[in-house]
Structure formats: C-alpha cells, structure tokens
Amino acid sequence: MPSPQAQALTREYQQQVLRVAELLARRLRVSALRADVADIDSWWEQVSPQIQQEILTGQSALARLARGYLVAHARLEGVTIAAAVVEPNAQQIATSLRVSGPVAFKTQMAASGSEVQATRVMASQLQGAATRLVLEGDRETTMRTFTDNDAIEGWRRVGGSGSPCPFCLMLIGRGAVYSKESSRFQSHDRCSCKPELLYRREPEPPEVRRLSEEWSRVTSGHTGKAAIEAWRKHIAGQRGQRTEGAEPAEG
Template sequence: MTAAQAAQLTRHFQSQVLKIAELLARRLRITALRADVSDIDAWWDQISPAVQKEILTGQSALARMARGYLQQHALLNGVALSPVVVEPSAQQIAEALRVTGPVAFKTQMAISGSEAAATRTMASQLQGAATRLVLQGSRETTMRTFREREEMAGWRRIGGGGKSCAFCSMLIGRGAVYSKESSEFRSHDRCSCAAEPLYRREPEPPEVRRLQEQWREATAGTSGAAAIRAWRLFHDGQNSRP
C-alpha cells in the first residue's frame, strides 16, 4: 500500500507543478503575441523585468513545493529526508528568455520577412522555454537532493501523462539511475517529465520493461546515432497509429 501511496503522491505533485508551469507559460505566450514589433528591443526592455520576475517566482515556488513532496514521499518509504532546495539563477532565466524572445523574433524575421510569423515563433519559443524554466525548480531540487543526500538511492524518470516524445520515451526506458554521477535531468522545452525518488534498488515497473523491449527490437543491429534514429522512426510510427 505504501508504494501505491507514494506513486499516487508523485502523480498528484507532477500534475500540480505542470499546471503552474503551463499557466505561467501561456500567460507569457499571450504577452508575446501582443508584442510591439515596430521596435522589438524596446518592447522587450519594457516587459522583460516583470516577465523574469514572474518566471523566477514560479521556479522558486516549485522548488519549495518539491521540498514538501520529497519529504512526504520519503516518509511513505520509511525514510526521513532533508531536501536541498535550489536557488534560481536570475541570470540564466534572463538569458534563456532573451534568446527565445527578441533573438528568436529577429531570426525568424531574417528567414521569412513576416512580422506575424516572427511573432508566432517568438511566442511559441517563449512558452516552451518558460515551461522548462519554471519546472526546473522542482526538477533541480530533486536532482540536487539526490546528489547531496545519501538517503536517496536513485531516481527514475517518469512521463507527464499522455504520450511522451521519442526522446523522453528513450530516457524513461533506461530505467532507474543509482549513480550519483548520473544526476543530470535532461529535458527540452515543453517537456512534462519528472524525476521520482528511489530509496532502494527495486525492479523496473511494467511500463519501463515494455519500453526496454521495444528499444531492443527497434534498434537491433544498430548503435549510437543510428540506434537513436531507428528508435525515433519506430516511436513515430507507433504514435501515428489511430
């Protein structure tokens, strides 16, 4: 029953942090769609302080939420844990938003010459970056706790509900990670995956074993980049079925 409760807690926590991240990201997308394209740099200089503050606040909030989640999750596993809460980097947030904001707008303008297309591209990229940046608060709190606290034996990547992309499915299929040297959580914009703590070595769940078997079948006779290409073809074919 404890394992089921821990899994339920993880799903609930993941649902809550995704809602917050996606809400902030949608708000930023709407702001970007209303950009003053006559002077994109001046527009960005005007709005960016408030945007950066909102993303910074969201990331901090999710880091604090992760602390509570990690403590509860550990207790359900019979472990007392003191999580290590990350401090957001304002500089990192500012740079990521600038690249996906005015820089993305100018890049698309150079390609298409269309202000409308450039605005849509900027809005989309800002939305994706904002989701990733806000979720970094919870993800990095989990990862840093794993690196610095011996109570956590490992972690497992889990999807965010719905269909995971080929990249995320590949990483989920690798199963549990128990090495402290393997504590980087790889993500992309709009990625909804999370890291679930593990406190002992345990068998992989059925969904992971299924992905592992699919990987072996899809990549048989290949390795490296060729294996990844084969996996993407297999994954895309599976998910294109009705």
C-alpha cells in the same frame, strides 16, 4: 514500487506542479503574441523584467513545493531525508528567455520575412522555455536532494502530461539510475517529465521493461545518432506523425 499512498501523493503533486508551469507558460505566450513587432528590442526591454520576475517566482514556488513533497514522500516510504535548498539562477533565466524571445523573432524574420510567422514562432518558443525554466525548481531540487542524501538509492524518469516525445521515451526506457555521479536530469522545452526518487533498488516497472525491449528491437544494428533517428521514426510512425524537422513534443 512506491506504496499506494506514495504514488497518490506523487500524482497530486505532479498535477499541481504542471498547473503552475502551464499557467505561467500560457501567460507568456499571450504576452508574446501581443508584441510590438515594429521595435521588438524596445518591446522586450519593456516587458522582460516582469516576465523574468514571474519565472523566478514560479521556479522558487516549485522549489518550495518540491521540498515539502520530497520529505513527505520519503516519510511514506519509511525514510527520513533532508530536502535540498536550490536558488534560481536569474542570469540563466534572462539569457534563455532572450534567446527564445527577440532572438528567435529576428531569426525567423530573416528566414521568412513574415512578422506574423516570426511572432508565432517566438510565442511558441517562449512558452516552451517558460515551462522548462519553471519546472527547473522541482527538477533541480529533486536531483540535488538525491545527490545529498545517502538514504536515497536512485531515481527514475517518469513522464508527465501528454505523450512523451521519442527523446523522453528513450530516457524513460533506460530505467533507474543509481549512481550519484550520473545524476543529471535532461529536459527540453515543453517537457513535463520529472525524476522520481527511489529509496531501495527494485525491479523495473513493466512499462520501463517494455520500452527497453522495444528500443533494443528498433535500434538493432544501429548506434549513436543512427539509433536515435531509427527510434524517432519508429515512434512517429506509431503516432502517424511526420518526422521531417520534428521538434520534441511534450515529455
């Protein structure tokens, strides 16, 4: 396990990162709720340049924060690393925001015929997409740093704020990943999980072992999608939630 000093640094850093992402996501939701639904395409053409710039700025800011944090965290663990420099993908951001914005609005309008409902769905999807896109500055910097530094043995998925969704709990329960070839970090909209770097191989924490054992018990006799569905229903049952049409919660 990381030293107490390293754990304290991680907690402080994670809180700072989530504050930035959540602030930008809330601002985007408010903007979407004020959309001109009479001409959604013209509204989007007018507001999207500023929205995209805010996401780009936020992602770049978190990438810079991540570089400083990663170097300091490694130093506390007695390791010297070089943090990777990651540049935002402006086209990817623009595409994701458009799909979550006017495309989502039109899709919901076709399904429900309600401008109010379509606006709410668009606002929710844009808020979720903004969270994911801004946090990509931290996640991509961390994962690229892992790939580029032989001094880093592996990484472990850790939950952020709120209750991790079944998808995230499943991945957290898989424990540490030590292979440079399997260094992809999976996330979804509204997910606040992050990868935590490991500088030496170590036993899994009690929480990870508990999730792993729980997964094995709940999914016994199931494979593939059937196992994931059994796990999702199990977690929803624990939380007293309905499972029909459920979306991933905050991770």
